[in-house]
Amino acid sequence: MTAIRVLAISGGVGGAKLLRGFYRILPPGTLAALINTGDDFEHLGLHISPDIDTALYTLAGLAHPEQGWGRADETWNFMAALESIGGETWFRLGDADLALHVERTRRLRAGETLTSITRHFAERFGIAANILPMSDDRVATRVITDEGELAFQDYFVRRRCAPRVRALRFDGASSARLSDAARAAFASGELEAIVIAPSNPWLSIDPLLAIPALREALRSATVPVVAVTPIIAGKAVKGPTAKIMAELGIDVSPISVAEHYGDLLDGFMLDSRDAGDADCFSIPADIADTLMNTPDDSARVAESAINLALRKRP
Amino acid sequence: MTAIRVLAISGGVGGAKLLRGFYRILPPGTLAALINTGDDFEHLGLHISPDIDTALYTLAGLAHPEQGWGRADETWNFMAALESIGGETWFRLGDADLALHVERTRRLRAGETLTSITRHFAERFGIAANILPMSDDRVATRVITDEGELAFQDYFVRRRCAPRVRALRFDGASSARLSDAARAAFASGELEAIVIAPSNPWLSIDPLLAIPALREALRSATVPVVAVTPIIAGKAVKGPTAKIMAELGIDVSPISVAEHYGDLLDGFMLDSRDAGDADCFSIPADIADTLMNTPDDSARVAESAINLALRKRP
Numbered sequence: 001m002t003a004i005r006v007l008a009i010s011g012g013v014g015g016a017k018l019l020r021g022f023y024r025i026l027p028p029g030t031l032a033a034l035i036n037t038g039d040d041f042e043h044l045g046l047h048i049s050p051d052i053d054t055a056l057y058t059l060a061g062l063a064h065p066e067q068g069w070g071r072a073d074e075t076w077n078f079m080a081a082l083e084s085i086g087g088e089t090w091f092r093l094g095d096a097d098l099a100l101h102v103e104r105t106r107r108l109r110a111g112e113t114l115t116s117i118t119r120h121f122a123e124r125f126g127i128a129a130n131i132l133p134m135s136d137d138r139v140a141t142r143v144i145t146d147e148g149e150l151a152f153q154d155y156f157v158r159r160r161c162a163p164r165v166r167a168l169r170f171d172g173a174s175s176a177r178l179s180d181a182a183r184a185a186f187a188s189g190e191l192e193a194i195v196i197a198p199s200n201p202w203l204s205i206d207p208l209l210a211i212p213a214l215r216e217a218l219r220s221a222t223v224p225v226v227a228v229t230p231i232i233a234g235k236a237v238k239g240p241t242a243k244i245m246a247e248l249g250i251d252v253s254p255i256s257v258a259e260h261y262g263d264l265l266d267g268f269m270l271d272s273r274d275a276g277d278a279d280c281f282s283i284p285a286d287i288a289d290t291l292m293n294t295p296d297d298s299a300r301v302a303e304s305a306i307n308l309a310l311r312k313r314p
Numbered sequence: 315m316t317a318i319r320v321l322a323i324s325g326g327v328g329g330a331k332l333l334r335g336f337y338r339i340l341p342p343g344t345l346a347a348l349i350n351t352g353d354d355f356e357h358l359g360l361h362i363s364p365d366i367d368t369a370l371y372t373l374a375g376l377a378h379p380e381q382g383w384g385r386a387d388e389t390w391n392f393m394a395a396l397e398s399i400g401g402e403t404w405f406r407l408g409d410a411d412l413a414l415h416v417e418r419t420r421r422l423r424a425g426e427t428l429t430s431i432t433r434h435f436a437e438r439f440g441i442a443a444n445i446l447p448m449s450d451d452r453v454a455t456r457v458i459t460d461e462g463e464l465a466f467q468d469y470f471v472r473r474r475c476a477p478r479v480r481a482l483r484f485d486g487a488s489s490a491r492l493s494d495a496a497r498a499a500f501a502s503g504e505l506e507a508i509v510i511a512p513s514n515p516w517l518s519i520d521p522l523l524a525i526p527a528l529r530e531a532l533r534s535a536t537v538p539v540v541a542v543t544p545i546i547a548g549k550a551v552k553g554p555t556a557k558i559m560a561e562l563g564i565d566v567s568p569i570s571v572a573e574h575y576g577d578l579l580d581g582f583m584l585d586s587r588d589a590g591d592a593d594c595f596s597i598p599a600d601i602a603d604t605l606m607n608t609p610d611d612s613a614r615v616a617e618s619a620i621n622l623a624l625r626k627r628p
Contacts, residue, residue, distance in 0.1 A: 045359075045420040077389045081413035085438045087420075095409040099395035102416075106359040106401075124399045 004130065004188035005030040006306060008195050009218075011204020012039070012051040013068035013238060014230055015197030016058040017292040019129075021302030022195075023059050024295060028128035032185035034214070036199070037114065037133045038141035038170055038207030039152050043091050044082075046101040047108055050153075051204065052118055052133060053100055060125035068238060070094050090158045115179045130185060134208045137176035141207050142169040156203075161240040165247045168202055173210035178217065186217045193309030194218065196227035198290065200241045201260050202248070209264070218264050224309040226267035228290055228301060229254040233273040237291065255280050267312045269305055284312055318444065318502035319344040320620060322509050323532075325518020326353070326365040327382035327552060328544055329511030330372040331606040333443075335616030336509075337373050338609060342442035346499035348528070350513070351428065351447045352455035352484055352521030353466050357405050358396075360415040361422055364467075365518065366432055366447060367414055374439035382552060384408050404472045429493045444499060448522045451490035455521050456483040470517075475554040479561045482516055487524035492531065500531045507623030508532065510541035512604065514555045515574050516562065529578070538580035538623040542604055542615060543568040546585040551605065569594050581626045583619055598626055 006022050008015070010033050022031045036051045050069060057063035057071055064072045074094035083089045093101065100121065107117045113136040122131050143155040145163035155161060178186075185191075199205055209215050218225055231254050236242045242252045250256045254270040255277055265283050271290040278285050288304040291297060320336050322329070324347050336345045350365045364383060371377035371385055378386045388408035397403045407415065414435065421431045427450040436445050457469040459477035469477060492500075499505075513519055523529050532539055545568050550556045556566045564570045568584040569591055579597050585604040592599050602618040605611060 044416050045423055046416070075389055075391045075409065077409035078392065078412050078416075081410035082417060085413060085417055085435050087413060087417045095389060095391035095412075096395035098392050098409075098412065099399060099401060102358050102360070102392075103396060103399055103401045109359055121399050 003030055003190045004032045004185045005190050005192045006032070006195060007185050007188075007191060007193070008033040008197050009205060009208055010034070010051070010055065010197035011036040011199030012054045015051075015199035015204065016054045016063070017298050018195070018197040018228060018302060018305070019055055020058050020295060021292065021298030021300070022306075023129055024299045025302055025306075029130075030190065032130035032132060032188075034132050034134050034182055034185070034208060036204045036207050037135065038139045038173075039156070039204075040138070041140070041151060041153050043153070044088065044093075045105070046098075047105045048091075048101050049104065049114065049118075049133070052114075052131065053097070055131050056100075056118070056121055056125055056127065059122075059127045059129055059131070062125070070097050091153060113179065115181050119181070130181065132179065132182050132185065134182070134214060135176040135211055136179050137172060139170050139172040139176050139207055139211070141203065142171055144169065152203075161243065165202075165244045167248075168206060170207045170210040173207060174212060176211045176213075178211070178213040182214070183217070186221065191223045193223055193306050194221055194225045195305045195309065196225065196261065196265075198228045198230040198237070200230060200236070200239055200244070201257050202241070202244050215264070224266035224312040225264055226269060226305055226309045226312070227258065227261055227265055228269045228305055229257060229271055229274070231257055231274075232271040232290060253277065258283065258285070267308045269301075269308055284308070317344055317504045318346045318499045319504050319506045320346070320509060321499050321502075321505060321507070322347040322511050323519060323522055324348070324365070324369065324511035325350040325513030326368045329365075329513035329518065330368045330377070331612050332509070332511040332542060332616060332619070333369055334372050334609055335606065335612030335614070336620075337443055338613045339616055339620075343444075344504065346444035346446060346502075348446050348448050348496055348499070348522060350518045350521050351449065352453050352487075353470070353518075354452070355454070355465060355467050357467070358402065358407075359419070360412075361419045362405075362407075362415050363418065363428065363432075363447070366428075366445065367411070369445050370414075370432070370435055370439055370441065373436075373441045373443055373445070376439070384411050405467060427493065429495050433495070444495065446493065446496050446499065448496070448528060449490040449525055450493050451486060453487045453490050453521055453525070454485040455517065456485055458483065466517075475557060479516075479558045481562075482520060484521045484524040487521060488526060490525045490527075492525070492527045496528070497531070500535065505535075505537045507537055507620050508535055508539045509619045509623065510539070510575065510579075512542045512544035512551070514544060514550070514553055514558070515571050516555070516558050523578070532578050538626040539578055540581035540583060540619055540623045540626065541572065541575055541579055542583045542619055543571055543585055543588070545571055545588075546604060547587040567591065572597065572599070581622045583615075583622055598622070
């Protein structure tokens with residue numbers, strides 16, 4: 001698959017909703033998504049890749065419709081049995097979901113790359129898109145809070161984002177490499193747009209941007225790079241984006257997000273509820289209803305993002 | 315728990331039925347069972363201890379009533395999901411069962427011994443008996459067949475015991491050590507009997523006997539060592555014992571089993587269906603109905619085994 005037309009940069013649930021839209025409107029095999037792996041962690045001896053799995057489950061039509069992680073029609077007998085023998089249960093692993101973690105871990109230990117494993121899973125799920133880990137090298141998001149430094153999942157799941165965030169660090173990012181598959185996506189002759197999905201810019205997108213080769217690939221991209229706002233009317237659709245922005249002393253607005261991405265961006269899509277802010281952008285800003293409750297919503301936002309990019313094509 | 319009164323030597327399902335009997339008739343904390351770990355293997359990156367789990371599930375009342383492994387009321391969503399992503403499914407792991415394998419593997423990797431992990435699991439299951447791995451050192455049963463050498467589970471589960479057995483080997487046994495807990499069980503001042511359970515002598519008991527320290531502990535035991543026949547009227551109650559005996563050129567009879575254990579034994583319990591053989595034994599042989607279909611059967615056979623030992627007390 002070298003005929004990539006859209007390359008998305010994405011974290012978990014918010015980004016996956018946009019991926020779903022691109023996947024719906026683009027021809028098979030022409031979507032690639034570079035996914036945050038800064039949230040990956042080892043738990044119970046298993047390698048868990050939450051954002052990759054959310055992308056896989058979403059595009060495979062297996063995702064839980066509301067909870068933002070895991071599978072629909074999941075069962076929890078592993079978890080109940082683990083609890084009965086005193087195992088750690090703060091991170092919920094469904095019986096079916098567990099299969100991905102066990103098989104991924106086995107293959108990683110056997111020397112296979114996360115990129116190759118993810119490609120195999122996507123094929124088995126019948127997904128005609130390139131779901132790519134941001135790197136095959138380990139990057140670990142660390143959250144520096146008023147209660148000390150926390151591993152990402154300790155902050156996000158165990159502590160439910162309660163501690164106040166002071167800063168974030170992405171261990172391993174500075175030496176992480178792009179995979180050949182990621183380079184190929186950037187180099188696709190068919191590429192029309194690179195779209196930063198409406199994931200949490202600080203928690204979910206920054207780990208990707210902290211990889212020098214990825215940032216450089218974005219900077220030198222020959223197609224427009226556009227972002228879809230994760231902030232609507234001063235709030236995040238889901239998750240702690242607004243809370244973290246406030247804790248970092250940043251105004252909770254789409255303008256702040258655009259400024260955060262800075263000169264990486266050629267265009268910004270803000271929500272119609274924030275239409276009044278459009279004039280404040282130093283880059284071209286389009287307005288759309290960016291809420292994605294249904295697959296149709298996702299397709300509409302994806303279409304708008306591509307149109308924004310096409311209009312800004314150099 | 316140092317007041318061990320009965321020490322059982324056991325493999326999987328056949329042995330566990332006798333353990334169930336001892337557990338029922340003995341005061342809490344006075345049964346110890348040394349369990350075969352030659353069948354243990356790494357599968358999907360998980361450390362699986364089939365015979366230990368069968369003992370745990372049986373004494374916890376969680377065992378599947380018919381199939382001889384695994385739990386009652388099990389679900390199989392992990393397995394179905396694993397199959398959907400192309401994982402290996404020849405060894406069936408139930409959703410709840412999986413919790414033991416994941417937690418055991420995690421703890422082993424963290425440096426805990428199998429003895430300590432098993433004790434912890436037993437406590438969590440509310441089992442007032444000492445279920446002890448035969449050793450904390452790895453021993454791997456290898457089956458030499460007419461189709462080449464096979465790892466135990468490849469022979470037993472994947473190939474369903476179809477290849478003809480020529481010989482067995484227990485890799486690691488000669489240097490495997492007894493745990494302190496196993497030594498303590500042998501040294502218990504309350505010990506009345508050591509009972510070799512009606513597990514497969516060649517597949518399930520020989521791995522234990524191949525450990526020099528364990529064989530020596532049996533040989534120098536100050537209490538009677540008795541065995542309960544795994545062969546009734548020329549057949550094994552369950553599993554490939556009779557098939558293997560035939561393939562090894564051994565007459566399929568309780569006498570062959572007693573001869574196999576040789577001078578380790580002070581007494582042998584044969585089934586009433588083989589009462590005619592009683593005179594052929596060079597050691598004292600008691601006769602009982604040794605079929606254990608119900609917990610009551612198990613208690614009755616356990617009682618008989620203890621009585622046999624008590625009568626033979628030096």
